[in-house]
Amino acid sequence: MSFDRRAFRNALGCFATGITVITTATDAGETFGLTANSFSSVSLDPPLVLFCLGKTSNNLDVFTSSGRFAVNVLAEGQRDLSVRFSTAFGDRWEGLTWETWETGAPILAGCLASMDCATEAVHDAGDHVIMVGRVKRLASVAEGKPLLYYKGDYAGITDQG
Numbered sequence: 001m002s003f004d005r006r007a008f009r010n011a012l013g014c015f016a017t018g019i020t021v022i023t024t025a026t027d028a029g030e031t032f033g034l035t036a037n038s039f040s041s042v043s044l045d046p047p048l049v050l051f052c053l054g055k056t057s058n059n060l061d062v063f064t065s066s067g068r069f070a071v072n073v074l075a076e077g078q079r080d081l082s083v084r085f086s087t088a089f090g091d092r093w094e095g096l097t098w099e100t101w102e103t104g105a106p107i108l109a110g111c112l113a114s115m116d117c118a119t120e121a122v123h124d125a126g127d128h129v130i131m132v133g134r135v136k137r138l139a140s141v142a143e144g145k146p147l148l149y150y151k152g153d154y155a156g157i158t159d160q161g
């Protein structure tokens, strides 16, 4: 390998992404979630999406066993949610509003888009697993700006012209 960890992270950080909160729930309705920018579309037909989950995550077991997850795409005003679901916050769900659709994974209020997914596959990938989901139901807003992540920091879209 001709580069170190820092150089790798710097290169990856040049790829601007949106930010999601990925949620799941047990059959008993206990809710879990974490902030993730590794979300990607995979397939249009069938409708598949993915995100990568670190093997050190406290949520690894529940995500790989629940059979469901929801992708909640954050809007620019939801930075607090990103912080809440990526740090030791106490109860990440305190004071939040959410609903469930088909799978039972929590759909957070006020997001740009939400996708309710049945877990299609879990692939081993280095220090992460790749969670592939089949989208069962979705919603998105026509207007609104996304919260972005770039070079290790939060960013937003600036309209030009």
Ligand SMILES: Cc1cc2nc3c(=O)[nH]c(=O)nc-3n(C[C@H](O)[C@H](O)[C@H](O)COP(=O)(O)O)c2cc1C
Residues within 6 Å of the ligand: 019, 033, 034, 035, 036, 037, 038, 039, 051, 052, 053, 054, 056, 057, 058, 059, 060, 082, 085, 086, 087, 088, 149
């Ligand atoms: C902007 C941002 C993006 C992140 N993306 C991911 C990701 O794609 N996958 C991941 O496993 N962790 C990601 N993290 C880190 C997790 O959110 C963080 O480690 C969280 O504390 C995990 O919680 P848990 O251990 O309770 O699951 C990201 C954090 C931030 C701030």
